[in-house]
Amino acid sequence: MAELRQPIESGAPDPKPYMHPVMVKNYGKWVFHSHPRPGVLYHRAESGDEIWTVKAGTQRQMDTYTIRKLAEIADKYGDGYVRFTTRSNIEYMVADEKKVEPLIKALTEAGFPVGGTANSVSMVAHTQGWLHCDIPGTDASGVVKALMDELYDEFVKCEMPNRVKLSTSCCEINCGGQADIAVIVQHTKPPKINHDLVANVCERPAVVARCPVAAIRPALVNGKPSLEVDEKKCICCGACYPPCPPMQINDPEHSKIAIWVGGKNSNARSRPTFHKLVAAGLPNNPPRWPEVSAVVKKILSVYKADARPWERMRDWIDRIGWPRFFEKTGLPFTKYHIDDWKGHRVTFNASAHIRF
Amino acid sequence: MAKQIPATPMLDQLESGPWPSFVTGLKRLAKEKDMMADLLGQLETSYETRKGYWKGGTVGVYGYGAGVIPRFTELKDENDQPLFPDAAEFHTLRVQPPAGMHYTSDLLRSLCDTWDKYGSGLIAFHGQSGDIMFQGIKTENVQPAFDELNEKGFDLGGAGPALRTSMSCVGAARCEMSCYDEARALRTVINNNLDDMHRPALPYKFKFKFSGCPNDCVNAIQRSDFATIGTWRDNIQVNEQLIQDWVAKHGKTELVNQVINMCPTKAIRLVPKDKVAQGDGYSVAAVDAQDCMEIDNHNCVRCMHCLNVIPGGLLPGKDKGVTILIGGKGVLKIGATMGTVIIPFMKLESDEDFEKLNELARNVLDFFAENALEHERTGEMIDRIGLVNFLEGIGIDVDPNMILEPRSNPYVRTDGWDEEVAKWNERKAAAKAG
Numbered sequence: 173m174a175e176l177r178q179p180i181e182s183g184a185p186d187p188k189p190y191m192h193p194v195m196v197k198n199y200g201k202w203v204f205h206s207h208p209r210p211g212v213l214y215h216r217a218e219s220g221d222e223i224w225t226v227k228a229g230t231q232r233q234m235d236t237y238t239i240r241k242l243a244e245i246a247d248k249y250g251d252g253y254v255r256f257t258t259r260s261n262i263e264y265m266v267a268d269e270k271k272v273e274p275l276i277k278a279l280t281e282a283g284f285p286v287g288g289t290a291n292s293v294s295m296v297a298h299t300q301g302w303l304h305c306d307i308p309g310t311d312a313s314g315v316v317k318a319l320m321d322e323l324y325d326e327f328v329k330c331e332m333p334n335r336v337k338l339s340t341s342c343c344e345i346n347c348g349g350q351a352d353i354a355v356i357v358q359h360t361k362p363p364k365i366n367h368d369l370v371a372n373v374c375e376r377p378a379v380v381a382r383c384p385v386a387a388i389r390p391a392l393v394n395g396k397p398s399l400e401v402d403e404k405k406c407i408c409c410g411a412c413y414p415p416c417p418p419m420q421i422n423d424p425e426h427s428k429i430a431i432w433v434g435g436k437n438s439n440a441r442s443r444p445t446f447h448k449l450v451a452a453g454l455p456n457n458p459p460r461w462p463e464v465s466a467v468v469k470k471i472l473s474v475y476k477a478d479a480r481p482w483e484r485m486r487d488w489i490d491r492i493g494w495p496r497f498f499e500k501t502g503l504p505f506t507k508y509h510i511d512d513w514k515g516h517r518v519t520f521n522a523s524a525h526i527r528f
Numbered sequence: 529m530a531k532q533i534p535a536t537p538m539l540d541q542l543e544s545g546p547w548p549s550f551v552t553g554l555k556r557l558a559k560e561k562d563m564m565a566d567l568l569g570q571l572e573t574s575y576e577t578r579k580g581y582w583k584g585g586t587v588g589v590y591g592y593g594a595g596v597i598p599r600f601t602e603l604k605d606e607n608d609q610p611l612f613p614d615a616a617e618f619h620t621l622r623v624q625p626p627a628g629m630h631y632t633s634d635l636l637r638s639l640c641d642t643w644d645k646y647g648s649g650l651i652a653f654h655g656q657s658g659d660i661m662f663q664g665i666k667t668e669n670v671q672p673a674f675d676e677l678n679e680k681g682f683d684l685g686g687a688g689p690a691l692r693t694s695m696s697c698v699g700a701a702r703c704e705m706s707c708y709d710e711a712r713a714l715r716t717v718i719n720n721n722l723d724d725m726h727r728p729a730l731p732y733k734f735k736f737k738f739s740g741c742p743n744d745c746v747n748a749i750q751r752s753d754f755a756t757i758g759t760w761r762d763n764i765q766v767n768e769q770l771i772q773d774w775v776a777k778h779g780k781t782e783l784v785n786q787v788i789n790m791c792p793t794k795a796i797r798l799v800p801k802d803k804v805a806q807g808d809g810y811s812v813a814a815v816d817a818q819d820c821m822e823i824d825n826h827n828c829v830r831c832m833h834c835l836n837v838i839p840g841g842l843l844p845g846k847d848k849g850v851t852i853l854i855g856g857k858g859v860l861k862i863g864a865t866m867g868t869v870i871i872p873f874m875k876l877e878s879d880e881d882f883e884k885l886n887e888l889a890r891n892v893l894d895f896f897a898e899n900a901l902e903h904e905r906t907g908e909m910i911d912r913i914g915l916v917n918f919l920e921g922i923g924i925d926v927d928p929n930m931i932l933e934p935r936s937n938p939y940v941r942t943d944g945w946d947e948e949v950a951k952w953n954e955r956k957a958a959a960k961a962g
Contacts, residue, residue: 176590177675181726182683183719184694187626187711190635191701200700200709204770204840215702216840223702233663235553236640236649243633243640254636256629256653258695258746265702283548299656302574303567304599304620304663306582311574313550314542321545346858347656350750382903384861411860417583424578437750439742439757440833441792444749446864458575459538482786482837513863 192253192265194223210330211286212272225263226250226275228284229295229320229327232260233303233313241282249275259295259337261288287328291335293472295327296320296355298340299347307414308342309357309427310456315340315464319355322465326472333479333488336472337436343422344409350435352485353468354447357456358430359408362401363419367393374399374416382411429454431467433497434486445486451503467503474500493527531562531614534569538576557649563664564648566612570603573611587619587667589674592726595622595684596670617666618648622659622685623677624693624718627711628701629654638680646673657735658695659685683722689903690728691893692735694718699740699758705835706740707758707848708876714738716882717754717889724893731900731909734893741844742832748856748867753906754892755853755867756876756885760845763825764835766813771841775815783815787834795827796834813841849875850885854892854918855907865907868915870922872929888922895921925955 188196198217205215213225231238242262246254249271250264257263262284264275276286288294296319299305301312319338320327326336340355341348348354370376376399380388387405391398399419401412410421421427431454435447450471454463478500479488489497498505511519533555542551554571558564570581587598597620603611610616625631639660643651648664655661660682665673674684685693694717697703699710717736724730737748740758748755775783780798788796799805804812804820811823823834825845835842852874853867871888875881892906899921900909910918919926 179589179591179674179726180678180683181722182678182681183722183725184624184683184715185626185681186715187628187630187701190626190630190632191628192630195701200706202700202702202704202706203767203843205704206839215704225702229548230653231548231550231553233550233553233650233652235557236644236651237556238548238553239636239640239651239653243636246633246636252633254631254633255698256625256631258654258658258697260653262653285546285548297656302571302580304582304597304618305580306584306599308580310578311571314539314575317542317545317547317549317551320547324546344859346864349656349747350864378902381901382860409859422579427578435750437744437747439744439749439829439831440836441790441831444744444866446750446866456578458578459541480785481782482790482833 190253192223192251192267194221194267195265197221207290207330208272210292210328211276211289213289222267222269224266224269224272226266226272226279226286227257227261227263227288228279228286229288230260230262230284231313231317232295232298242284245275245278245282249278257288259288259297261295285324285328287330289330291330291332292328293323293326293332293336294338296338296340297349297351299342301342305342307345307410307422309359309410309422310342310429311458312340312342312348314459315355315461318460318462319465319468322469323472332472332476334482334484336475336485338468345411350437350447352433352435352447353471354432354435355464355468356430356432357427358452359410359421359423359427360453361423361426362403362406362408363410363412363421364423365399365401366418366420367396367398369418370398370416371396373418379412379416379419382415384409384411388412424456427456428452429456429461429464431464431471433471434489436484436486438484440484441482441487442490449509450497450501452508470503471501496527530559531565533558533565534572536568536572539568539572554650561648562614563618563666564615564650566615567618567648567664569612570601570615573603582618587670589671589684592684594687594690594726594728596620596674597622597687598667615664618664619667619670621647621662621665621670621674621677622655622657622687622693623662623682624685625654625658625660627694627696627714628698629658630701639677639682642673642676642680646676657685657693659693684726686725686728686733688728689730689732690726690734691718691721691724691730692733693725694736694738695746696738697740697745699738703740704840704843705743705758705832707760707844708740708850710738710740710758712882713756713850713876713885716886720886721890721893730893730897732903732905734896734906736889742830743836749853750856750864750866751858752856752867753854753896754889755856757851757853758844758848759830759851759873760848761873762845762847763809764811764823764828764845765843766811767841767843768813771813771815771821771838774838774841780815780819783821787837788821790833792831792833793827793829795824795829797822797824811842848877849873852888855905855910857905857907861904861908862911865911867907868910869927869930870919870924872927891922925951
């Protein structure tokens with residue numbers, strides 16, 4: 173056996189060796205930007221130096237052929253430098269405006285859509301899903317691919333009132349994040365417990381402690397230590413499943429998809445907001461999830477038509493009010509939209525402020 | 529090699545349409561890698577049955593306790609043998625990217641070389657915590673793959689109850705809104721606390737994120753326990769020429785409707801030139817021959833909206849620094865929480881400033897390590913013990929910027945009132961004395 177090698181605990185690498193030289197030279201000294209066309213950003217530094225960025229969508233889960241292709245484009249048409257965004261788009265920086273059009277052409281011809289800037293619909297931030305997660309209720313790469321095929325035009329154009337960020341999460345833990353429109357699996361049935369396995373697999377006190385509504389308690393089942401769930405209390409959050417896989421929460425039929433809107437992390441105008449539930453009960457329907465796309469597209473089309481310039485999804489809803497949101501999108505309002513979690517009273521209307 | 533790729537009628541449907549297809553990528557890899565042929569088989573099964581088939585386990589590299597996400601298949605036949613044996617082990621290496629996610633083409637190729645040699649050839653740029661996710665490797669190859677990446681200057685990220693890989697926005701590298709050196713802040717805090725990343729011993733995960741301005745492009749407020757957000761405390765800088773260019777192009781009506789009326793604190797007004805406010809705290813720019821745009825900076829909450837609408841015409845002030853918010857997190861125990869302001873403003877320029885940030889970070893990590901319950905995030909701990917106990921624990925004075933409004937509930941003991949008033953007065957006097 174080869175001798176074991178101590179790791180070099182180098183941590184996060186210094187980005188400067190991999191950064192475009194114009195960006196290194198003008199680090200912290202930028203004074204202006206503009207948006208010459210969808211997918212392209214222009215930045216100017218104090219020194220007068222300029223840089224153009226061309227942004228393109230990727231499939232995030234990339235094979236090395238795709239990555240090598242992206243690198244080849246960087247060498248042939250860019251300056252050899254790229255960066256990735258938090259939503260898995262790739263950005264090519266060039267110091268010469270003449271390189272912009274050939275770069276766009278090369279990316280487009282290679283199948284990478286150029287867009288995602290300013291008032292476009294973003295690439296969907298997403299999770300691992302069936303490809304790699306141990307607790308996924310659905311796929312994520314697939315839902316996103318299906319959704320982005322439908323929203324392709326809104327990615328390559330910038331016709332929305334303000335930017336629209338999307339996310340997809342394959343379970344309620346919502347690793348995908350907060351977004352203007354979020355697609356998240358919603359479990360609708362309590363876990364199915366395989367009592368034969370619990371004692372061998374699960375640390376029972378840890379599972380009991382994990383439940384946010386105290387619906388789980390130790391029990392003896394068929395003479396073996398196991399757990400039981402008070403199904404009336406259970407909110408089907410799935411928190412018990414990771415530490416105790418015999419408490420199966422995913423269900424091919426009853427794990428549905430929900431849509432949430434109006435989250436934003438930016439402080440621009442209003443304070444940051446969490447997204448809110450607007451639709452649930454959509455079927456988990458691979459490989460194209462058409463019901464999900466239909467609801468997302470409906471919300472987007474109403475927002476696009478009705479919101480004013482610079483209103484994010486949440487700003488628009490704040491102006492027109494939630495009742496009008498449901499009316500305009502045609503989405504049904506149900507008892508499940510009324511919050512009953514901790515702190516829910518602050519979400520109630522304690523005023524006579526009502527729009528007619 | 530070149531195992532027969534199983535039929536994947538459902539996944540095949542994801543090869544059509546204009547968006548780049550991950551399925552096409554998987555199939556390309558499967559032509560050369562048996563592991564990927566079997567991965568396609570398992571994924572197709574998931575599409576058919578609407579169920580996932582991975583379970584975790586324990587796989588790591590020598591010297592570390594985290595950074596590898598083990599995955600073993602649960603899709604087995606009646607004899608407990610994997611249905612897709614070449615993908616029975618399909619682990620992920622989480623690797624920390626250069627801060628700001630910058631790459632040269634050579635670096636990308638070099639990373640691909642290692643992964644083609646040892647892994648599946650599938651890489652995600654990037655996971656939701658910011659890691660480069662090298663997806664799909666057998667247990668026996670984990671150590672050599674890591675060794676090679678490590679020799680190239682890369683290190684594993686966090687997993688489990690540990691400090692996690694961090695993210696910073698593009699920031700100072702290319703953005704005029706940047707208020708500090710995000711990459712330096714990230715590397716200062718992460719690289720000085722790597723022991724907590726590589727050898728998980730915290731109650732639960734702990735995330736730092738770094739945004740250069742309140743636009744918060746990496747979503748620090750909602751998605752990190754410790755959010756460092758760039759800001760400034762003097763006047764918005766004005767480039768009058770660029771503002772006039774903007775007004776000439778868009779018109780005054782748009783200036784009123786899209787800039788002035790959308791200011792959340794009504795800090796901007798359009799005023800005739802001869803009525804412009806004089807004195808400290810105002811930024812003024814003539815928009816045309818008659819009128820000026822006047823910004824009351826003491827009432828500005830640095831929301832970024834007007835700066836976003838008129839890029840370059842309005843810029844952050846010169847007295848830059850950061851606001852720090854603690855306790856943002858996703859769901860689980862108490863639902864999603866935003867970070868809470870604990871440092872309204874601190875400078876982040878000199879070596880001493882960065883050392884102060886590092887000390888604060890260590891202090892918060894230590895308090896979290898000692899006081900949080902198992903599987904409890906910082907936001908949940910604060911929810912349980914109260915903000916004041918947390919502040920006292922880390923030695924930070926209370927500040928009205930930490931709240932939206934004082935308590936409305938009268939059920940409170942105020943026996944220590946006089947002492948607290950004395951503390952406040954002392955601090956005010958000390959601040960005045962400078």
